[in-house]
Amino acid sequence: MSAKKLKCREIAEHVCAELDEGMNSAKCRAIRRHLETCPNCASYLNSLKTTVKLYRAYPAPALSARRRKALFEVIRHSGKESAESRKKSQSKCG
Amino acid sequence: MKKGATTTARISSAADDAQLIALAQAGNEQAFTVLVRRYEDVVFRFAFKVCRDRDKAEEAWQDTFVNVFRKLNQFDGKSKFSTWLYTIVTNNCLMKRRKRKLDDAIVPLELPDGFRDEPMQDSNGRPIQTIASWKETPLHSVMDTELRHTLDRAIEKLPYDYRIVFLLRDVEGNSAEETAKILHLSVPAVKSRLRRARVFLRERLNEYMTS
Numbered sequence A: 001m002s003a004k005k006l007k008c009r010e011i012a013e014h015v016c017a018e019l020d021e022g023m024n025s026a027k028c029r030a031i032r033r034h035l036e037t038c039p040n041c042a043s044y045l046n047s048l049k050t051t052v053k054l055y056r057a058y059p060a061p062a063l064s065a066r067r068r069k070a071l072f073e074v075i076r077h078s079g080k081e082s083a084e085s086r087k088k089s090q091s092k093c094g
Numbered sequence B: 001m002k003k004g005a006t007t008t009a010r011i012s013s014a015a016d017d018a019q020l021i022a023l024a025q026a027g028n029e030q031a032f033t034v035l036v037r038r039y040e041d042v043v044f045r046f047a048f049k050v051c052r053d054r055d056k057a058e059e060a061w062q063d064t065f066v067n068v069f070r071k072l073n074q075f076d077g078k079s080k081f082s083t084w085l086y087t088i089v090t091n092n093c094l095m096k097r098r099k100r101k102l103d104d105a106i107v108p109l110e111l112p113d114g115f116r117d118e119p120m121q122d123s124n125g126r127p128i129q130t131i132a133s134w135k136e137t138p139l140h141s142v143m144d145t146e147l148r149h150t151l152d153r154a155i156e157k158l159p160y161d162y163r164i165v166f167l168l169r170d171v172e173g174n175s176a177e178e179t180a181k182i183l184h185l186s187v188p189a190v191k192s193r194l195r196r197a198r199v200f201l202r203e204r205l206n207e208y209m210t211s
Helices: A008-017 A026-037 A039-057 A065-093 B017-025 B029-051 B054-074 B081-096 B139-143 B145-157 B160-171 B176-183 B187-210
Strands: none
Touching: A008 A026, A008 A039, A026 A039, A039 B139, A039 B145, A039 B160, A039 B187, A065 B029, A065 B054, B017 B029, B017 B054, B029 B054, B029 B081, B029 B160, B054 B081, B081 B160, B081 B176, B139 B145, B145 B187, B160 B176, B160 B187, B176 B187
């Protein structure tokens, strides 16, 4: 595909789909050439990349120590309950 | 997971997932603990980003590892352990959400302000930029309150089905195939939602990033 034939609309649709994927096809090479000469498409692609980077960098709080401790208590309790219910069903069958 | 059949041998924290899962499936509690430690932060961070609420995220986190404990024997190793974990935590987050009207909305593929099919040209034939460039934003600036609020507002408006795809694919780094498997979607459906989610978020950040 010739770079001259590509419209910005095609670039816009393609760059947001292929943001982090390999751009080695003939179409992608044409897009790269278009990006080198079109300030609008280059600016658009850059803003999409920045959007992803900002959300990747967005910090999440740390898990509370209280919740961490509680998990293993819940699991121990859950393990005991299932062991007891297994025993009960085995004694009924027996 | 078989309960009660515990072994006391020390488990190396360097053991790979498959080894830990096999031991945990045989009832080794220490192997299960190492697995939890390995993934607890990943699961919590993801749950927080989906739920946007600390308490709900902590509940979803706890429910996820209780589910893993109960269902570990059902994990057959055909997919990555992390893919299986993301499936469980996604379902737990879904159960915690309050269904909103906007979650039924289909996100359109918006074109940016200043978009033209062909760039305008000046008298010398040089293209004129009509889409504003975003200001330079170092990654540590996500700690700034104003930017964080902007990011929060944008992603909260993004319908849930699109938000999950964006987080799994772009933020957590799962492949399109893994994301499709986690959400029981086709790969083209994942790609379509991802594209719309990126454009939606970009449009909502645009004013802040160009002001």
